[in-house]
Amino acid sequence: MEESALVAGAVARDVAAFSALARLHQSRVRGLLLRLTRGRHALADDLAQETFLEAWRAIANFRGESSFSTWLYRIAYSRFLMHARRRKDEPLEDWQGEAPSGEGAAHARIDLERAMAKLSAPERAALTLCYALGLSNTEAALALDMPLGTVKSHVLRGREKLKAILGDPP
C-alpha cells in the first residue's frame, strides 16, 4: 500500500495503517534520536515511542503540508528538546554508543558519531536531516521549526567543526 493511503487510513484512526507507517519510519526516527542523544539507545527509543504516540494523538492535524516523515522528524526533535530542557543538569557530551568493532567503515562511522557528539543539538539535527536522511534544507527547516537561513548556517558551522575534529583527532 502506498504511503499516502496509509496516512489517509491513519488519519481515519486505522491502527493497522498507523502501525504500517510506524514500521516504515521507525528506524530513521530512532536513528535521528540516537544521534541527538549521543548514542543513548534506551533514551532514544523512549523518545521515539513518545514521538509515535504523539503522532498517533495528533494525526488528525497532519494536513500534508510537508511529507509524513518531515512531520515525524519535527515531533521527534521537539520531544528531544523537551527532554533536554528537563534534564539540563545532565551533561551529555560524549558518544555513548557501541565501541568500534571491525575495520575501515565501522571505525569511520564511530569516529563520525564521536565527532558529532561534540556539536550542538541543532547542528547534529540539521546535518543528520540534510545528509543521512536526505531532506532538503527547506524540509529540514520545517522539521526543526527554524528559518531556512538558520538551518543553512547550522549545516555550514557543523561541517566546519566536523572537518576540524576529524581532521585533527585527539
Added chain:
Amino acid sequence: MTDEDLDALLGAPLPELDTTVFSVTLMEAIARRRARPARILAWVMVGLLFATIAAAGVFGGLVANLNVMTDPLAIPAALALLTLLLSYSVLRSARE
C-alpha cells in the same frame, strides 16, 4: 579531510535498527492509550455507584425515620466521603 570525504561520511545512511520489539511496544502503548477513555469511564462509574449506594442508605434511613439528618455533621461528612470516593476513582483512572 576533504569536502568529498566528509560528504560521503555524512551521507551514509543511518544504521538499520531492529524494529520488532519497538513495534510491539509501540502497539501496546497505543492500545493502552485507546483504552484510556473506557478505563476513566469505568472508574467514574465506580465512584458514582458508591455515591448512589450512599444516597440510597441515607434515603433508607429517612424512610425508616432514623434521625440521621439531625446530626449537624452527618451531611458534611457524607458529602466529604462522596467527594473523596469520586476523587479517588478519577485519580486511579488517570494513573492507569
